Amino acid sequence: MDRRQFLQMLGLVSGAAALSSCGSDKGQKELVSLLVPTEDGIVPGTEAWRPSTCCECPAHCGLLTRIRENRPVKLEGNPRHPVNRGGLCLRGQASLWRLYHPQRLQSPLKRQADGRLQTIPWSQALAEIAEALQHSRRQSRQNAWLAGRTSGTLNALLEEFCSSLGIERLAEFEPFSHAALRQSYGLLFDRADLPRYRGDQADLLITVGADLLETFLSPVDYTTQASALAADQKRHWLHLEPHYSLTGANADDRLVLTPGSEGSLLLWLLQSLASQRRYRGRWPQALQDLLPASDLAATAAATGLRSQQLQQLASRFARAEKPLLIVGGVATGHRNGQPVALLGALLQWLTALPWGGMDFSAGENYSRVGSLLDLEELSQRLAADRIGVLFVSRCDPVRHSPAALGLQGTLAKARLRVGLADLADDTTDQMDLILPLAHGLETWGDTEPRRGVIGLLQPLRTPQQQALSEGDLLLKLLRQATGKSPAADWETYLQRNWQNRFSRVQLGQLMDDGYLTEPQPQLSIRLDLARAAKALQGLHLQAPLTLPAAVIAPSIRSFDGRSRSLELLSEIPDPLTTISYGSWVAIAPQTAARLRLQDGDELQMKTAAWQSKQPVRIQPGQAAKVLTLPMDSLPAPATGIDPLTGEALRYCEALHLKPTGKRHRLPILAGSPSQQGRGLIPTPVHRQQKHDQQNHGPRASFYPEPHYENYRWAMAIDLQRCIGCSACVAACYVENNVPVVGAADHLAGREMSWLRIEPFYDEQGRVDFLPMLCQHCNYAPCEAVCPVYAAYHNPEGLNVQVYNRCVGTRYCSNNCPYKVRRFNWWQHKRTPPLDLLRNPDLPLRSKGMMEKCTFCLQRIRIAKDRAKDQKRLVQDGEATPACAQSCPAGAIAFGNLLDKESGIYRLVHSQRAYRVLAELGTEPAVHYLRPE
Amino acid sequence: MQNSASAQQIEQDVLAAMSRPSRCYLACILLAGLLFLGGMALWGRQIALGMGVAGISHPVGWGVYITDFVFWVGIAHSGTLISAVLYIFRARFRTSFNRAAEAMTLFALMVAGLFPLIHLGRVWLAYFLFPYPNQRQLWVNFRSPLVWDVFAVSTYMLVSLVFFYIGLLPDLAIVARRRPGPVGKIYRLLTLGWVGSSQQWRHYAKLYFLLAAFATPLVASVHSIVSWDFAVSIVPGWHTTIFAPYFVAGAILSGTAMVITLVIPMRRLLRLEAYIPVTHIEAIAKILLLTSLIVSFAYIVEQGLAFYSGNLFEMEQFRFRALGDYRLLFWIMISCNSLLPMTLFVGRLRRNLAYLFVLSLLVNVGMWLERFVIVVTSLARDFDPYAWGNYTPSLTEIGITAGSFGLFFLLFLLFIKVLPVLSITELKER
Amino acid sequence: MARQLIFDDQQTFLQQLEQLLADGIAGEHLEVRTPYHLSEVEALLGQQPSKLPFFALGGALAGFGGGFLLAALTSLDWPIITGGKPIVAVPPFLLIGYLMTILIGSLASFGGFLLLARLPRIDALVEEQDFDAHFIITIADEVAPCTTPS
Incomplete structure (x- = not known):
């Protein structure tokens, strides 16, 4: 043995000794998983990319998931996915925090008599549910299933599950239900659906209240469209809103109008446009007669805009080759919501539909979603003790229903309340049984956020503890209750379903790309004059809101509040106010000066039925007497229901404002709202x-x-x-x-x-x-x-x-x-x-x-x-x-x-x-x- | 024989200070010691938990610690000024102060040297700051002002130590003679066998002169280099050419103030009135007045430059200093460093020791605040308005600062009991 | 046996020293100790000026060169660009040189002093003497053991 050999031997022996003595049991498990590549072809130390779909909001953007050492470590937008084309919003990025959330529900929980939660095994949970289902059937109470928006194969399974167990499937609940829009399209075009708006092709985009960049339908899609539009000098984007939103901040022009006056504006716009030569021929006189009278001066008074601004807007609108008007968001969340949606739809029919600015064939999949009226009905039935077992899955109706609905109280009347969730929320706090759901990155599945776009979900990490995918849960429950189930597990069910629906090529495409597009039949949308006349007959514009009024605005950071518990999203400041943690109300500098308020001073806002105390943040550009209250700042962000549309009312009017004299320390990250003339962004x-x-x-x-x-x-x-x-x-x-x-x-x-x-x-x-x-x-x-x-x-x-x-x-x-x-x-x-x-x-x-x-x-x-x-x-x-x-x-x-x-x-x-x-x-x- | 008697008298008077400590003295020692220990404990906590326990943040990455560093380095300066520069200029009143001033220099430097360590995020790696051969073949970045600082402060420390020791050498022999027993043996050992032969005196005199000559440029250069920690940066409010002379003048101002603060009570308590006549203190007060005027001039120049330059960043910075969130500190600083010292134009006030003592305390406060204002306000309002932010010292920083005063006074109190506070040899020579 | 003359008074001491020298006793046979530095003694004994400045000069030059070279050579050893500045950035390196001039100069002077003044002196550490309170002239044995006065 020469020296060289000896050293080699020594190295081998000591290396082996060091390796074998590495760490505890826990460490050893890790070591093995690093040394032995798994069957997925995941090689330790190298990255792998797997397609998937983001489930953080209903838009369901396509993902590429970066896998390192058998776990997802980064999400990126799938560059070819038709919804998001490579982009991913901050909520999508942060949804990994949901996957690894320390407070993820890990096993079924049962509420004890004293209100505390106790961990129980799945078998017990399923048995109790099955028994309760049977029990309420015997007592001829209805069992009901309330869920957030559901699409894809899960929808089919849910249908099968509910029909075989005699469970009533309630209209789905989404806080942003866009009910007014769907209702107006239903009334006018007989198509109660949400189209894909083609802002990417418009040369003039007018958005009224619709927060394209924050929460409107498919924010990443609209962000791509809107930013391209804003970057193009030849095209123009105009946003009208009462408060100050990120969407307004990015439009080429932002017009501030009195809250609740959007209807007056749209009415005047419609009438002045209909009188234009270009549109006159298309505009049916019959409808004209049904519309209330409107003139420039009255509209200017109602909206708070100058006549000149209005005329400019109208003439720009009239001149545009491909104008597109989108209403929604806060514009439909007040008592004039129905007229706004109806008039908006009429204007769209007049101006955007002819050039294809609205694509109903690629409609957003909201047909099963209900409105707060459905929730009201549920509440009444609960109060009448007609509901036996109530399942609430993937939604938080307790937080998002107005206090007047009394859902929290009536829920107690249900015989068994079962919540399905991944994180505790206001609704699970009211549930008797809480069943943990797996994250979208832990389970198989598919989604269909937009008609003709199918997204793939695939397990990229073993589920947390005992969490189950909703599909598996339904199948298990079905087997427990009836003794048989359509498939052994969710994956089998899904495979069978896919094989029936897709060709081999399509299936391969779905697995490789993570998405699939199916061609959709072109729809011809026609204005049904008779229906329209009927709808317009009752059209009545009420007065705008009484100032001072607060707009309860959605947040880009938490969508409707569902992403609030992801700490990363609180860490990243709100882009307009630069506040990171905590709640606040944004007020105009003039209002602040009048009330002698500074950033962080507490302000009491009070009406007869409602009150809130929030630290203020002075927001340049905010209209005087209008306050912006982020949805996350309030325990119940809906103040009422619009009886006509079922939309949540997100305004408080005739506020009594009073500084309380208290001061909060607000984490405002900007040292100065202005660049102090320094040309960091050159003027x-x-x-x-x-x-x-x-x-x-x-x-x-x-x-x-x-x-x-x-x-x-x-x-x-x-x-x-x-x-x-x-x-x-x-x-x-x-x-x-x-x-x-x-x-x-x-x-x-x-x-x-x-x-x-x-x-x-x-x-x-x-x-x-x-x-x-x-x-x-x-x-x-x-x-x-x-x-x-x-x-x-x-x-x-x-x-x-x-x-x-x-x-x-x-x-x-x-x-x-x-x-x-x-x-x-x-x-x-x-x-x-x-x-x-x-x-x-x-x-x-x-x-x-x-x-x-x-x-x-x-x-x-x-x-x-x-x-x-x-x-x-x-x-x-x-x-x-x-x-x-x-x-x-x-x-x-x-x-x-x-x-x-x-x-x-x-x-x-x-x-x-x-x-x-x-x-x-x-x-x-x-x-x-x-x-x- | 009269000469000899007075020599005896000098020895007795000066060494009387080294007699058994009084109860009051012990109480002072205890208080200073406790402050020091408290500061060390807080530092330990900071090392364990992280720099977060201090109030510094983004954008104000330097706060009280750097303020303290500059303050103590500044204090150190007048020691060298009095012992070296005045020696070269043969200013006779120097004899009254030089020993105390040199000790002050040394102790202030020891305290100052702690602060760059205290402010380090990873103090356990402080040896990275010194050039030493290592297996990474990585040296230090000599282009960084902080490395200049390391060199400047170490040099200053070593030169001051040698200078102090050399000055002490003949006096140590006197102490050794007058102290019987083992304590005297220790002093004897420290003399290295000094016998006062004409051979030794010949080289001694030369060495003392050479050291004074070497130390003299240090008076100007060390604080210049400290000022370049700031001036070499691009931060508005720091990046000025006047910083070196401005800081040196400020250092001498604060140093002379500290000498007065220490010497007036020392003279009274140790009954050294005969050796530190009021006229000598008046001479020091004149230096204080002169440097105060220089510093005031710098204040005016600084503001003038900012507004004359038309530079947005500079203008906002100096507007902020005078009118912004730290304006109270700024105006206290102006009052203490510029306005109050002007009263020393009145000869009667210059000779009023009580007044001088109070004034010196106020100048100390003012000079500490000057460094605080320079360090903090400049960082709080620099180029990017989004990143503006204020700074409030935390209890840890205040505690460590108090601890640094504890250490300084502890060392000084030990010094007056252990070593002759006046140069006996030089007094005899006079 | 060496003879010691002890004086309390500077004036008498200087007169006596002058007298001794005038009596023909060579300077090198006298050892003079004084409580403080007296340039008159040096003049009387005709001593050469101290060689200490050469130590200082040597130290200063070595310090300057060494400081500058330390900075320059270590920078060249692994050239790392910072702030776009030249690898050998002369102004700051001169500063290091300057500081090392003072440091090494002072230390060399101190060392030179110890060397020239023959310190530390072990014999003197044990001997008890009053040199720092009196003026002492010690006359070496070989020179007239019987010379007078007092």
Whole structure:
């Protein structure tokens, strides 16, 4: 044995000894799973991508799920999916937090007599339900199933389940039911459905109340459409609303009208349009006579808009080739909701339908969804003691029904209340039995969010503890109650169903792509004059709301409130107010001045029947006497039911406002709402200055010119397209294991986001969003001041931070003009099982270290490795940071500046390109394209 | 024989201070010790939990700790000024203060040197800051002002220590002679066998002069380098060319104030009135007045530059200092550092020791606030308005600051019992 | 046996020293101890100026060169770009050189002093003497053991 051999043997033996002595039982399990590849072809240490569908809101965007070590670690939009085309909103990004939520329901729970919950086995839960079903049948009480919107094969199974057990399937419950819209389309076109609006093809988009970017139908789809429209100078987007929403903030023009006056506006618009030559021929005189009278002055008075503005709006509307008007959201959530929806539909029929601006064949799948009227009926039946077993699945009617409905009280009358949920909510708090549901990423399934679009769900992680998919649960219950079931388990049922429905090719496509499109028959939508006349006969416009009034507005962060419990979404500030945690009411600066209120002062809002106390946030651009109350700020966000449509009323009028004198500490992350004239987003004045600078020739410098070999990574952010939706922020949090620190640290100014959205308001209250992240400067001020080389410039132009070398002087952060560096003030820990949600490609940072955006170095590394294997350079589009990937608006581009063919090269050399704080000479690699 | 008698008298008077400690003295020691221990405990807690226990945040990454660092380095300066610069200029009143001032320099530097460590996020890796050969072949970034700081403060510390020790050498022999028993042996050991021969004196005098010559530029350079911690950055309010002279003047102002704060009670308690005449204190007061005027000039220049430049960032920064959330501190600073010292133009006030003592305390407060205002307000309002944010010190930071005063006074109290507080040899020579 | 002359008064001491030298006793046979530095003694004994400044100069030059080279060579050893500045950034490196000039200069002077003044002196550590209170002249044995006065 020579020396070499001896050393080899020694290495082998000691390595084996070290491996075999690794850790506890728990650790060993982990070790085995890393060493033995699973049958899915998942190789430890390498990523795998699996298609799936996002179930965080009813839009059901297509996903690509990144799997590392057998668990999903990142969600991305499926670039080819017809709904979201690659984008994913912040809620979608955060839905992994639901998967790994520490408070996920883990096993069936039964409420004891004293109200406490007790864990019970599935067998007991199923037996109790089966018995109760039988019992109530004997007592001739009705058993009922109330669910959130259901589509796909689950719908079929549910139908089968309910019919075989004699359970009444109630109209589905969605807080955003769009009932007024569906009703008006039903009344006028005999088609009570929600079309896909084609904002992408319109040359004029007028949205009345419809919050396209936040919660309207399919937000990612409409974000893509709207941002493209806003970025196009030749097309125009106009938004009308009483309050201040993200949608309004991003429209080309935002007109503020009195809440409840949308009907008057639409009526006047309809009449002035109908008198135009272009539309006169199409407009039936019979309907004209049914409409109430309207004139410019009265409309101006009612809406609070100037006559000139109204005339401009009308003439623009009349001139447009492809105008598209969308009403919805807050515009239908008041007592004039029905007239608004009806008049809106009439205008759409007149202007948008002829050019195909509304696609009913690709309708959003809302046909089974009911309204609050259905819930009211349920409440009455409950009160009359006619309901035996009531199942409530995937919805929270207790929170979303108005107090007047008394649902919380009447629910108690049901003999057995069974809740199906993944997280506890107001409704499960009222349930006798709570059954845990598996997450969409833990189960097989399919969805059909839009007619003709089928999305795939597939299990990418073993379900938590004892949670079951709804399909499995139904089958088990069916077997328990009747002794037989249509299939052994949900997967078999699904397979059989798919085989019946799809061809082999289609099925392969579904499994590979994660979605399937089926051609839909073209529908011809006609105005049924008789029905329309009947509908319009009763049309009566009531007066607008009495000011001061509060608009209860939906939130981009929590949809209807269902995503509220995902902490990541509280960590990311609301884009308009920059408040992260807690509740608030946004008021106009004038109102604040009148009431002597400052940010955080508590304001009491009171009507005869309703009151609320909230800390105020002064919102530039907000109309005086109109308050914006985020839905999440209220325990019950619906104040009443519109008896005509069944929509939730989301307004409070004739408010009595009184400061209480108390002050709350609000985590407002923006240090200033204005950019203080600094030209971070250049105004025309700054553009002139920049021009002057350019005339002085290139900047003189003592320093050598930077030299790069193959790559100079750079980013371009189009501010024209950016809508401030914060999807990039959420993507960054998940991709880079950025710590979520909570309210206390936010109040101390210690949020950790590597990327933030900065809203800057001008004097008129218009806002522009500036995504701010590490600028990877050529002459980075942070690098030179680091005493230990922890911050340095790498040969590809990246400003990198060596975590292990950092001693924590924080000088780099002080010296960063963009203030994008984040210091670890604590040892940040995540509650299990959230600790599993971790991208293993980059380290977790410990206390006392500085961290910041790396341009997703780990993704660049993967692209470079792949290119190296193929003996070439990384091509354009191969390396994409998480933020750029997630952006639904396509505002972020990334690439290699040395590649003159690349998209980034073109953008960086465009007329609109500028760099923030360029006068400091830091030469950032992030270029912004200024809004026009 | 008269000469000799007075020499005896000097020895007796000065060494009387080293007699058995009084109860009051022990109480002071105890108080200072407790403060120091409290500060250390808080630091331990900070190391265990993370920097989050301090009030610093984003964007204000530096707060009280750096303020304390600059403050204590500033205090250190007048020691060197009095012992080295005044030695070279042969200012006779120096003899009254130089020992106390040098001790103050040393102790202030020891305290100051702690703060860069206290403010480190990962203090257990502080050795990364020193250039030493290592297996990573990674050195330090000599382009970083913080490395200049490491060098400047270490140099200053070592040179001051040598200077202090050399000055002490003949006096140690006196103490050794007058203290019988083992304690005297220790002092004897510390003299290294100094015998006062003409050979030794010859080299001693040369060495003392050389050290004074080496230390003199340090007076200007150390605080200049500390000021470059700020001036080399790009933060509005920090990035100014006047920072070096401005900081040096401020350092001497705060140092002389601290000398007065320490010497007036010391003179009274240790009955050294004969050796520290009022005229000498008046001379120090004049230095204080002069540096106060320089500092006031810097304040005016700073504001003037900001508004004359037309630079938005600078203008907002200096508007914020005077009128923003920290305006109270700013105006206290102006009152203490610029307005009140002007009263020293009146000769009677200059010679009024009680007045001088109170004034010196106020100048200390003002100079601490000056550093706080510079450090904090500049970071609180820099380039990106979204990232603006204020800073409030936490109890931990206040406790550690109190602990630093505890350490300083503890060391100083020990010094007056252990070493002669006046240079006996130089007094005899005079 | 060496003879010791002890004085309390500076004036008498200097006169006596002058007298001794005038009597022809060579300076190198006298050891003079004083409580403080007296340049007159140096003049009387005709001592050479101290060589200490050479130590200081040597230390200062070594410090300057060493400081600058330390910064420059370590930067070149692994060239890491920070802030787009040159690898050998002369102004800050000069600063390191300057600080090392003072540090090494001072330490070399101190070391030189110990060397020239023959410190530490073990014999003196044990001997009890009043040199710091009196002026002492010790006359070496070989020179006239019987010389007078007092």
